[in-house]
Amino acid sequence: MANKNGYSDLKMFYDADCDLNVLKGKKIAVIGYGSQGHAHSLCLRDSGMDVIVGLRKGGKSWAKAVDAGFQVYEIADAVKQADIVMILINDEVQAKVYKESIGPNLKDGAYVAFAHGFNIHFQQIVPASNINVFMVAPKGPGHTVRSEYLDGKGVPALYAVYQDVTGNTLDIALAYAAAIGAARAGVLETTFKIETETDLFGEQAVLCGGVTALMKAGFDTLVEAGFDPRNAYFECIHEMKLIVDLIYKGGFSMMRYSISDTAEYGDYVIGPRIINDSVKAEMKQVLKEIQDGTFALNWIAENNNGRAHFNAMRRIEAESLNERTGADIRALYSWNKPETLLESEKGVKVGKLF
Numbered sequence: 001m002a003n004k005n006g007y008s009d010l011k012m013f014y015d016a017d018c019d020l021n022v023l024k025g026k027k028i029a030v031i032g033y034g035s036q037g038h039a040h041s042l043c044l045r046d047s048g049m050d051v052i053v054g055l056r057k058g059g060k061s062w063a064k065a066v067d068a069g070f071q072v073y074e075i076a077d078a079v080k081q082a083d084i085v086m087i088l089i090n091d092e093v094q095a096k097v098y099k100e101s102i103g104p105n106l107k108d109g110a111y112v113a114f115a116h117g118f119n120i121h122f123q124q125i126v127p128a129s130n131i132n133v134f135m136v137a138p139k140g141p142g143h144t145v146r147s148e149y150l151d152g153k154g155v156p157a158l159y160a161v162y163q164d165v166t167g168n169t170l171d172i173a174l175a176y177a178a179a180i181g182a183a184r185a186g187v188l189e190t191t192f193k194i195e196t197e198t199d200l201f202g203e204q205a206v207l208c209g210g211v212t213a214l215m216k217a218g219f220d221t222l223v224e225a226g227f228d229p230r231n232a233y234f235e236c237i238h239e240m241k242l243i244v245d246l247i248y249k250g251g252f253s254m255m256r257y258s259i260s261d262t263a264e265y266g267d268y269v270i271g272p273r274i275i276n277d278s279v280k281a282e283m284k285q286v287l288k289e290i291q292d293g294t295f296a297l298n299w300i301a302e303n304n305n306g307r308a309h310f311n312a313m314r315r316i317e318a319e320s321l322n323e324r325t326g327a328d329i330r331a332l333y334s335w336n337k338p339e340t341l342l343e344s345e346k347g348v349k350v351g352k353l354f
């Protein structure tokens with residue numbers, strides 16, 4: 001029943017509701033050893049689970065997983081041995097890898113798990129009818145999943161059951177969530193549809209697309225009015241962190257308590273003029289295109305066609321004035337070790353978020 005905040009009646013589970021024993025005697029293959037993969041593997045093992053890692057031979061994660069003490073196999077060989085297969089490789093390659101190496105090698109009655117609903121919801125992966133399918137999606141990057149676990153805490157997660165042939169997939173999903181520490185914080189019920197649609201909408205309209213477009217529009221407005229790009233960068237981009245940190249800690253109220261009354265007044269009267277009804281109308285259109293599969297279709301086509309548009313946009317954005325200015329601004333902070341996107345792509349990435 002909806003309560004006074006309009007919450008629906010989604011269930012929330014905690015450690016006391018989850019029985020780790022249902023995972024005893026089951027071999028878990030974690031496929032991929034990136035942000036989520038390394039965190040799940042290590043936390044599951046520390047929770048007493050039998051974990052192996054499935055990777056591409058010669059891939060750059062192989063040595064890392066071996067160094068961490070895991071038995072590492074090529075994906076097909078890991079899947080053949082496993083009762084539970086958690087797929088933590090990039091979403092856009094999952095369908096191909098599933099078709100070639102995972103699906104044909106699954107044991108009868110195995111459990112296939114995901115940390116994001118895209119491929120199941122948009123039917124890029126259609127597991128056979130003798131396979132259980134669930135999701136455990138931590139609401140935080142892998143390095144935080146791991147550090148919170150080590151701290152005796154946990155990152156909250158969403159769980160969903162898509163296909164249940166053995167009748168205990170919910171118990172397995174909850175135990176998995178508990179074994180990576182999520183049930184110490186709370187594990188919230190969802191569906192593959194809800195998780196996929198809200199995740200895509202949030203990252204496109206607000207967290208990634210919306211925020212960067214807003215900052216860039218502000219930066220460009222000041223620069224086009226003749227201000228130095230460095231002034232524009234400080235005011236419209238760099239200081240975003242201070243605001244977001246306050247919101248993270250105590251909501252808009254704490255942020256508004258911490259800024260001047262002048263800033264707070266401007267927030268109330270100008271904010272809705274910037275993010276106005278036409279922006280809201282566009283957001284609704286964006287949500288519609290997520291729900292009707294238009295976005296998925298475009299993104300899948302982009303990947304099937306060598307990512308010409310994606311790669312060009314990535315290059316154009318990386319070369320932009322705001323990015324060049326940002327590198328100079330960050331260099332002013334001696335405690336801020338400069339890290340360019342290219343360096344981070346070379347493997348020092350600590351936490352990819354979305």
Ligand code: NAD
Pocket residue numbers: 032033034035036037055056059060061087088089090091093097115116137138139140141142351352353354
């Ligand atoms: P990542 O990019 O950090 O790691 C992906 C791993 O897959 C890497 O080890 C990469 O080498 C490997 N890989 C890539 N292509 C491959 C291929 N063709 N064959 C075999 N291995 C391949 O990814 P991630 O952020 O850990 O995301 C994994 C899953 O978790 C995704 O479904 C994502 O949506 C989900 N997720 C991520 C986060 C997050 O914060 N990072 C949070 C929740 C859910």
Ligand code: MG
Pocket residue numbers: 116199200203354
């Ligand atoms: Mg996402």
